[in-house]
Amino acid sequence: MLVDGIEVEADSRDNLIEAARRIGVAIPYFCYHPRLSIAGQCRMCLVETSDAPGRLVPGCQVRVKEGLKVTTNSPAVKDNQRGCMEFHLINHPVDCAICDQSGECKLQDYYMEYDHQPSRIRVQKLNKPKREIFGPMVVYDAERCIMCTRCVRFMDEIAKEPQLAVVERGSHSLIATFPGQPLDSKYSGNTVDICPVGALLNRDFRFQSRVWFVNKSPAICAGCANGCNVYAESRGNVIYRLLPRRNEEVNQVWMCDEGRLTYHATNDKRVEWARTGKGDSAASVGPRIAVDRVVELLKPLAGRGGIGVAVSAQCTNEEATAAFQLGAHLGATHYFMGGQRAGDSDDFLIRADKNPNTAGVRLAAEAFGVKLHDIQAVDQVKALVAMRTDGLLPDRLGHLEVFVAISQNEDAASSEAHVTLPCKSVYEQDGSLINWYGRLQRTWESVPAQRADAAPGWSWADGILKGLGASGLESAAAAFRALAEKSPHLSGLSFDDLPEDGIVLEGLLPSEWPARAPRPAPGAHSVRGPQTTPPGTKVGDEASGGSR
Structure with a gap:
């Protein structure tokens, strides 16, 4: 044609x-x-x-x-x-100066490109409801709405929860929820992504930042084992929002509302400075002094038994590899698997496992030949090194003679540590993760500014290993290489060569699938609608879930 x-x-x-x-x-x-x-x-x-x-x-x-x-x-x-x-x-308000959509609004762009003339209308604009709370995630401004009905169709066709409808007629038309029924779908945030104007806004992001001030970087959602591909938008050392990124075989162009909020753990209640001691005796120290103190505590116990290593399923593959290497050098007798507790799930994108890398930690444990015990069994050891403290109960830690916590957030467990080392979040470091069905995916350092002393978990393990006289891991690529050399699933793979959309590890594929979950096999269930442009072709921001 x-x-x-x-x-x-x-x-x-x-x-x-x-x-x-x-x-x-x-x-x-x-x-x-x-x-x-x-x-x-x-x-x-x-x-x-x-x-x-x-x-x-x-x-x-x-x-x-x-x-x-x-x-x-x-x-x-x-x-x-x-x-x-x-x-x-005609009836659109001139809200651009206070509208969150400003800078990524189709009305703005198309006015400049296709219209660009003063209004000829000299009548009173229609007044409609503003700041109408639709649900926990979405607020609606009817005056800005152009009645494209994208949100209505999304709820009907993708979320399978018809919670929105068009009411009234003509210029008086509105998008509305049903009486007594809020927009509480777990996918409601996607209606904000696909709204081409500023009618639907994310209550979590509203008035937080102008979109042209933030840096946009690819990442992997840490909310559950699905591993949705996302963009993290940040300024300084603060993440402002997560947006879905196109991957046909993982999340298509959508994500759940719970996943959108996972960035808050990167911003809030962080362990920012290395410290020694606990309670009233806790004191912030430099990173080198903290590592020297860890070496001083662990060296007399190395090879004598009674040492445990706890690895959270929130870790990257590289952090898990470093933890197992450290455990091998210390002669650890017990390894524990921690993480966030299981939650709800559905047949689309939400998995019950609320950790992004359970499969990766298990693969690394298998590669190093260690058996993972439940995190509640930590009372079997007298010294513990924790690569992230998720799932650790403080009442089980009081008996420990030595407790070293490489921790991202302040919690009851990290407050019990004799030495606490600040760990970067998944969104702040280069690394890799394996999702629930065995897709190895790369994640990137999405936050440009350094947060105090925070460093990737593998970096802290590298310093401790060198202090103990062993060879360490100089980079995330080196940590991945150490894992690939031991795991047959990763044989021949290189960290720097991992494609942006990931690689399926065939040996990890499950036998059963949720009904609507995207699948990696050709011809499998993946609702693409009328979009036929091949993945990888430049097709605009719809490919990343955006409205444009």
């Missing part, structure tokens, strides 16, 4: 928007979304085609066919775009 005279080879399932996108031609739209059914509400995508002379057709609804000629820049098309923008803006 031809788009503006340029030949395009398109998939037979493509609509005109996707076909034009393959050669970098942008057809504007508000209501269309590659993952949702076609509504044809906004009329911004009208174009001319050779098989419908004299009239415009919606680019979102019309499918491609052999030999079709499409024109996206004719005077008639341009007039329609200007007219649609004028109608969309």
Whole structure:
């Protein structure tokens, strides 16, 4: 087919928007979304085609066919775009200065590109409800809404929870919840992502930062074992929000609300400085002094039994590898598996295991030939080194002669440690994780600024190993290499060569799958809707769950 005279080879399932996108031609739209059914509400995508002379057709609804000629820049098309923008803006408030969507708003972008003229309307704008709380995650501003119905279709078709509807008629139309029923779906935050304007806003992010001030970096959600691909947006050493990132075989372009909030553990109640002692005798010290104190405490016990190593399923593979190496050098007799407690799950993206790397820690334990015991059995040892303190109960730690905690957050367990070393979160370091079905995924250092003395767990283990006279791990890549040399599942893999969308470890694939969970096998259940552009092709921010 031809788009503006340029030949395009398109998939037979493509609509005109996707076909034009393959050669970098942008057809504007508000209501269309590659993952949702076609509504044809906004009329911004009208174009001319050779098989419908004299009239415009919606680019979102019309499918491609052999030999079709499409024109996206004719005077008639341009007039329609200007007219649609004028109608969309008739009752739209000039809230840009206080709107969180400012900077990533389709109305702003399209006004500058397709309209860019003063309003001719000299009548009173309609007043509609503002700051209407839809649910725990979402607030609605009806005056900004352009009635694209993306949110309604998402709740119906993807979340499978029809909690939103269009009420009233014409210019008085609103998006509304049903009486007595809040928007409390576990996927409600996605309605904010796909809203093309500032009508639906995230209550957690609202008024926190302008979007052009934050750095956007790929990461992996630490909320559960699904390992959803995300973008972490941060400024300084603070993360402001997480957004879903496209991965067809993990989370498509969505994520759950609980996962969106996992960044708070990176910002709040952090162990920031290394310290020795506990209670009233606790004192902040430099990192080198803290490591020397750990070596001083552990050296007399090395090889004499009674030493345990606790590894949290919140660790990266590299941190787990470092912990097992340290345990091997100390002659540890017991290894314990910690982590967050199990929670709710569903048949889509939410897994009951609320740890991002349970499979990775177990793989590392198998590679080092150690048996993992339940974290509650720590009373069997007299000295404990904890790579993160998740799941440790303080009443089981009082008998320990030596307790070294490499900890991210202040908690009851870290307050019992004789030496506490501040650990970076998953979002603050380079590393790798393995999700529930065996997908090895890379995560990156998403927070540009250093937080006090915080360092990756493997880095603290490296310092302790060197203090004990052993060779350490100089980098995350070195730690991954040490694991790959021992694990047949990782044989031949290199940390720096891991692709952005991960690698499936075939030997770890489960036999049973949740009904709607995305799968890695070709042809498996993966609802892609009308989007047919191959993964890896530049297709705009819809590919990352965004509204644009």
